[in-house]
Amino acid sequence: MKGLSGSRCCFYMGFLVGTLSLYFLRQVWFEMSMKPDVLGEGQDSSVAALSKKRQASDSNNWRMEGATLINLNHPHHIGEDSSVADELYRKVRILCWVMTGPSNLQTKARHVKATWSRHCNVVVFMSSIDDPDFPTVGLGTGEGRDQLYWKTIRAFHYALEHHGNDADWFLKADDDTFVVVDNLRWVLSNHTPEEPLYFGKRFKPYAKQGYMSGGAGYVLSKEALRRFVEGFKTKVCTHTTSVEDLALGQCLEKMGVLAMDSRDTLQRETFHPFVPEHHLTGKFSKSFWYWSYCYYPIVEGPRCCSDLAVSFHYVDAELMYTLEYWTYHLRAYGYRYRYRPPLSQGLVERQAQTERPTVGTAGRGRTPAGITVGGDGDQSKAESGAKPLSDKGGKETLGKIPIDNNRTAVTQERQG
Amino acid sequence: MLSEGSSFVKGIALGGTFCLLLSLLGSFAPGMQSSPEDHHHHHIKAPTKDELQSLSDSQMVELSQRVRVYCVIMVQPSVLVYWSTAKDTWGKHCDQAVFYSSESAKALEAVDLKEQDEWAKLRKALKHAYDNAGDLRWFFVARPTTFAIIENLKYLILAKDPNEPFYIGHAMKSGELEYVEYQSGIVLSYEALKRLVNVFKDEEKCPERGRALWKLSEEKQLAICLKYTGVFAENGEDTQGKGLFNSKSVGSLIQDSMDKKNVDVVEGCCSDLAITFSGMSPNQMQVMMFGVYRLRPYGHNFHDSLIFLPPEGSDND
Numbered sequence: 001m002k003g004l005s006g007s008r009c010c011f012y013m014g015f016l017v018g019t020l021s022l023y024f025l026r027q028v029w030f031e032m033s034m035k036p037d038v039l040g041e042g043q044d045s046s047v048a049a050l051s052k053k054r055q056a057s058d059s060n061n062w063r064m065e066g067a068t069l070i071n072l073n074h075p076h077h078i079g080e081d082s083s084v085a086d087e088l089y090r091k092v093r094i095l096c097w098v099m100t101g102p103s104n105l106q107t108k109a110r111h112v113k114a115t116w117s118r119h120c121n122v123v124v125f126m127s128s129i130d131d132p133d134f135p136t137v138g139l140g141t142g143e144g145r146d147q148l149y150w151k152t153i154r155a156f157h158y159a160l161e162h163h164g165n166d167a168d169w170f171l172k173a174d175d176d177t178f179v180v181v182d183n184l185r186w187v188l189s190n191h192t193p194e195e196p197l198y199f200g201k202r203f204k205p206y207a208k209q210g211y212m213s214g215g216a217g218y219v220l221s222k223e224a225l226r227r228f229v230e231g232f233k234t235k236v237c238t239h240t241t242s243v244e245d246l247a248l249g250q251c252l253e254k255m256g257v258l259a260m261d262s263r264d265t266l267q268r269e270t271f272h273p274f275v276p277e278h279h280l281t282g283k284f285s286k287s288f289w290y291w292s293y294c295y296y297p298i299v300e301g302p303r304c305c306s307d308l309a310v311s312f313h314y315v316d317a318e319l320m321y322t323l324e325y326w327t328y329h330l331r332a333y334g335y336r337y338r339y340r341p342p343l344s345q346g347l348v349e350r351q352a353q354t355e356r357p358t359v360g361t362a363g364r365g366r367t368p369a370g371i372t373v374g375g376d377g378d379q380s381k382a383e384s385g386a387k388p389l390s391d392k393g394g395k396e397t398l399g400k401i402p403i404d405n406n407r408t409a410v411t412q413e414r415q416g
Numbered sequence: 417m418l419s420e421g422s423s424f425v426k427g428i429a430l431g432g433t434f435c436l437l438l439s440l441l442g443s444f445a446p447g448m449q450s451s452p453e454d455h456h457h458h459h460i461k462a463p464t465k466d467e468l469q470s471l472s473d474s475q476m477v478e479l480s481q482r483v484r485v486y487c488v489i490m491v492q493p494s495v496l497v498y499w500s501t502a503k504d505t506w507g508k509h510c511d512q513a514v515f516y517s518s519e520s521a522k523a524l525e526a527v528d529l530k531e532q533d534e535w536a537k538l539r540k541a542l543k544h545a546y547d548n549a550g551d552l553r554w555f556f557v558a559r560p561t562t563f564a565i566i567e568n569l570k571y572l573i574l575a576k577d578p579n580e581p582f583y584i585g586h587a588m589k590s591g592e593l594e595y596v597e598y599q600s601g602i603v604l605s606y607e608a609l610k611r612l613v614n615v616f617k618d619e620e621k622c623p624e625r626g627r628a629l630w631k632l633s634e635e636k637q638l639a640i641c642l643k644y645t646g647v648f649a650e651n652g653e654d655t656q657g658k659g660l661f662n663s664k665s666v667g668s669l670i671q672d673s674m675d676k677k678n679v680d681v682v683e684g685c686c687s688d689l690a691i692t693f694s695g696m697s698p699n700q701m702q703v704m705m706f707g708v709y710r711l712r713p714y715g716h717n718f719h720d721s722l723i724f725l726p727p728e729g730s731d732n733d
Contacts, residue, residue, distance in 0.1 A: 007423040014427020015434070022435040077688075077716070079465065085715030114681065119713075182713035280706055280732075281699040302702075302732035307710040321670045321681045326707030329688045330666075332509075332567040334720040335709060338733055 061118070067135040068163065069123040077328070084343065088185040089121065094219070095167035096120035097155050100136065100175040101143045102129050108175035109134070111317045115324040119181035122166050126155040148214075149244040153232065156220070160229050168193035170225050173217040178315040178323045183308040184219065187262055187270060190344040193222040196257040201271035201311075202295035203245075209259040210295045211249020215313035216271040218245070220257070227255040263296065265341050268306040273313050276323075279304040307339045458594075458650035460584050462572045462660075462689065468721040480722055482578065483570045484511040486552040488545050490537065491560050493521030498560035501698035505705045508727040509566040511552055516541040535634040536624060539616060542604075546613045553578035555609055557602040562694045563701050564601055565708055567724045569691045572652055572660060573603065574722070581608040583642055586661035587651035594649040595639030600661035601692040602638070603652070611645035618644075658687040665695045666704070702732060709733040 063070040074089045076082055096117055100109040109125055113134075117123045128147070130138030139154040141147045152172065159170050169188055173179055191197055198220045200212025212218035220228065228251060231237035237251035249259065262270050272279055273290075283300060284290050291298060298304075315323065471479070487510035491499040499515055503525075507513035515526035518537060529540045538557070545555055554573060558564055576582055582605035585596035596602045604612070615622045622641035632640070639649055652660040662669060669685045678684030696704065709726070710733055726733050 007420045010420040011423035011427040014424035014429075015431035016427070018428035018431025018433075019435045020431075021428075022432040023439075026435070026439055079718065081717045081719060082715060084717070085713065088715050180711075180713055182715055186714040276706060276711075277699055277703050281702050302706070305706065307712065308714055309711055318667055318671050318674065321674065321685070322666055323707075325666065325670065325682045325685060326711055327713055328716075329682055330686070330690060330708060331688060331712070331718070332565050332708055332724070333571040333689055334722040334724045335567050336723050336725055337710070337712070338726040339710070 064135060066162070067124060067130065067132070067137040069117075069135070070166070071118065071121055071123070075118050075328075085182050085185075088182065088189060092169065092185040092188050093121040093167045094169045094171055094181060094184065094188075095122040095124070095159055095163050096171045096173060096179070096181070097124045097126050097159055098173050098175055098177075099148070099151060099155070100125050101127050102131070102136075103143070104175050105131065105134055105136065108317070109136075111320040112173075112175055112177075115320050116179050116181060120171070122163055124155075124159065124163075126151060126158070146242040149239055149242050149247045152244040152248060153239065156225060157229055157232070160225050164222070164225075168222055169219050170222070171217060171219045172214070173311070174215055174313065176315050177215060177217045177311055177313050178320055179217055179311045180309060180327055183270065183306075184310045186308055186341075186343070187264075187310060188219065191221070191260075195221055196223040196227055196255070197221045197260050198224050198252060198257055199260045199262040199271070201269065201273050202259060202261070203293045204295040205293060206246055207249045207253055207259075209253055211246055211253075211259065213271070213273045213313075214245030214248075216273040217311040217313075218248075218271075220252075224252060224255075224257040227257055228252060231255045261296070262310070264306040264308055264339075266303075266306070266339065267296070268299070268303055269296070270306045270308060270310040272305060272309065272311055275312055275314055275319060276305065276309075307337060308341070458587070458648055459657075460572065460576070460582070460650045460652050461657075462654055463575045464655055465721070467575065476721065479574055482553060483574055484552045485554045485556050485566055485569060486511065486545055486549055487513040487564070487566070488541050488555060488557045489513060489515050489560075490541065490558065491515050491517050491524070491526055493517055493519055493524050495560060496521065496524060497698050499524055499526065501701050502558070502560070505701045505732065506564050506566065508730055509724075510556070512550070514545065514548070516544070533625070535637045538634050538638065539624060542609060543613055543616065546609050549606070549609075553606040555604045555606075557598075557604070558692075559599055559601075559694065561696050562599070562601055562692055563696045563704050564692045565690065568660065568689045569603065570724070571689060571722070572691065573605075576605065578605040579607050581605060581611060581642075581645070581647040582650065583608050583639075583647050584650045584652045586659055586663065587649045590636060593636060593639055593643075595636050596649045597661070597663055598633070598635035598638075599694045600663040601694075602635075608642065608645075608647045611647060612638075612642055615641050615645050652691065654687040654689050656687070660687055660689065660691040662686060662690060662693045663695070665693050665700060666707075667700070668695065669693075705732045 061071065061073045061075075063072055074082075074086060098109060098112055098117065100112075105125075105127070113123075113125070125134060125136040126139055127136040128139055128141045128143050128151070130136065137155075137158060139151050139158070141150045141154065155172070156170065159167075169184075171179065171181075171184065187199060198212060198218060200218030201216035202210045203213055204210045228237070228248070231251050231254065236254055239247070240250065241247050253259070264270060274282075279300075280302060284298065312323065468476070487507060489499075489502050489507060491502070499517075503513070503515070515524075516529055516537065517524060517526035518529060518532050520526075520528040527541070527544055529537050529544075531537045531540055542555070542557070549555070554569075556564060556566070556569060573582070573584070582603065583596060584603040586600040587594055588597050589595075616624075621644045622637075642648070654660055664672075666686065670681065673681045673685040676684065693704070
């Protein structure tokens with residue numbers, strides 16, 4: 001009797017042990033198969049794959065000439081009509097050189113490379129040391145604030161010597177400057193590179209015509225650059241101080257280069273020495289040096305900054321990508337911007353020659369009663385009068401507004 | 417002894433086989449929490465360009481007249497600045513923006529709900545919105561730190577009939593319940609709101625004070641009530657499947673994308689036609705106005721099928 005119940009008991013125990021152990025074995029097996037790659041090697045392989053992917057996409061868009069990146073494809077968005085931007089890209093060629101250093105490549109310059117510098121015609125990263133991988137040009141200077149003007153002098157000499165024919169305008173920016181290159185082209189489109197001009201955020205002290213803030217970025221025309229280089233050849237200009245923006249401004253003044261007004265048609269600044277939040281929402285304390293430096297009156301609040309802003313400074317990595325997102329990606333569908341300035345006359349004529357005029361056909365008979373379509377400030381009912389557009393036949397209607405002058409845009413509506 | 421041992425071994429073998437059989441039948445599958453049904457989200461996508469072009473002019477006119485939004489913006493007197501910022505920024509783009517507060521306060525122009533409980537507040541606000549909608553047919557509910565781009569919302573719902581029930585936003589799942597996340601904004605069509613207001617009267621299905629035992633968040637309460645009326649949560653996405661309703665600020669999402677080491681940080685962040693961001697400070701909202709409605713690269717045009725005009729008398733747009 002005992003033997004029988006004993007073996008039966010053992011059987012049940014065995015059964016229990018078998019079930020439980022298999023269950024836990026399965027659990028463990030499952031977890032192991034579901035677990036993501038063990039961090040060490042998984043991470044490495046994915047990072048390697050990422051950088052390979054990045055290199056592949058980069059090689060389609062960039063041609064490397066020594067340490068210079070020549071842009072092959074102006075970045076485009078699906079579904080956008082960038083014909084005006086493309087025209088400007090061809091006509092207003094910009095070489096962007098970015099002041100950086102070996103210790104900033106991975107923390108700052110890398111983000112510039114991934115964002116706004118892709119919109120330049122030519123990009124050169126200027127450092128004290130050559131780096132063929134990034135790539136950067138080695139200017140043969142040291143690093144640090146006291147080397148800034150030396151770097152600037154050599155960088156501009158390099159740009160003229162190696163790329164004098166690849167660009168019409170030469171932009172200097174820091175590795176914490178964000179530049180909307182397309183808007184810079186708009187600002188420059190009314191001028192020719194044969195004139196000795198330079199644009200930027202204009203400061204007034206220490207130079208009769210003022211000088212441009214280094215951090216906010218500044219742009220020299222080809223003639224201005226020639227004169228700068230000439231100045232050093234003839235010793236009219238020398239390394240006077242390490243305050244690079246002031247020193248450069250004084251040299252250019254001596255060489256007869258004009259400091260220009262880069263504000264938009266509503267007198268709003270385009271080059272900004274601080275981040276957007278500071279200009280839009282900050283109040284500069286009256287004792288702050290900024291008040292006595294600005295050439296033009298400081299405007300606080302929304303009117304500080306042009307819709308077609310060109311630059312911001314003290315931009316960290318997160319803000320670089322955020323600005324790129326705001327500028328080139330995020331938009332309000334169908335929104336008709338309040339500020340719609342015209343293109344320069346010369347470019348408008350060239351545009352008109354290449355495209356069939358569709359001005360005047362737009363809107364005619366397409367706005368039945370009940371839809372509010374008045375121009376700005378003429379909205380009776382709701383705040384957003386939505387007006388339908390027919391895009392059939394590819395005819396551009398109000399999409400042409402940025403090119404046509406405001407008069408035409410309003411006329412289109414009155415016809416409705 | 418031997419017979420005991422052998423029965424033990426037999427027991428183990430049988431037990432193991434038993435266990436394997438059961439797991440094969442699926443009930444004991446360890447680790448597999450989600451069944452295929454879990455990914456049965458409803459998705460709402462914005463209309464494509466082709467879809468819009470296939471509509472006649474008169475149809476487009478009709479649609480554009482229909483897509484008008486009543487914004488229900490919840491605020492609190494303790495943080496007055498959120499009320500004034502929403503009023504001064506994105507609220508200007510609503511066809512009607514109405515603020516709802518838990519209590520009244522000087523200088524705060526809002527409907528006083530006289531209520532502290534979040535769910536009760538939401539109920540009262542929605543009831544008030546329904547009663548005062550006029551001829552507006554779409555309702556958007558926002559929290560104090562939410563920033564919304566109403567034009568992109570209109571684009572999403574453009575071809576949807578507000579006489580059908582719609583409950584849209586960032587759809588989340590909790591157990592069996594699918595609900596729209598409150599923080600990233602809730603969109604309700606007129607029909608959905610109508611049904612909701614009706615079921616409010618039913619204390620059994622949709623109690624005002626919630627079940628005593630455990631308190632569900634108001635977003636889940638809303639989902640439950642709507643579910644009784646046959647309205648289900650739908651996830652708003654763009655044509656590429658990216659979510660349009662975000663519970664974080666732009667900066668946070670960009671930072672997340674950077675941390676994930678995406679090849680293209682901006683692509684991996686957010687949709688080009690995003691509708692909401694949340695957790696934004698008042699200053700950040702002002703900067704968003706600049707970033708969305710003003711800052712742009714010259715010479716890039718989109719031939720959208722609708723045009724929305726800027727609000728009257730605004731200097732930050």
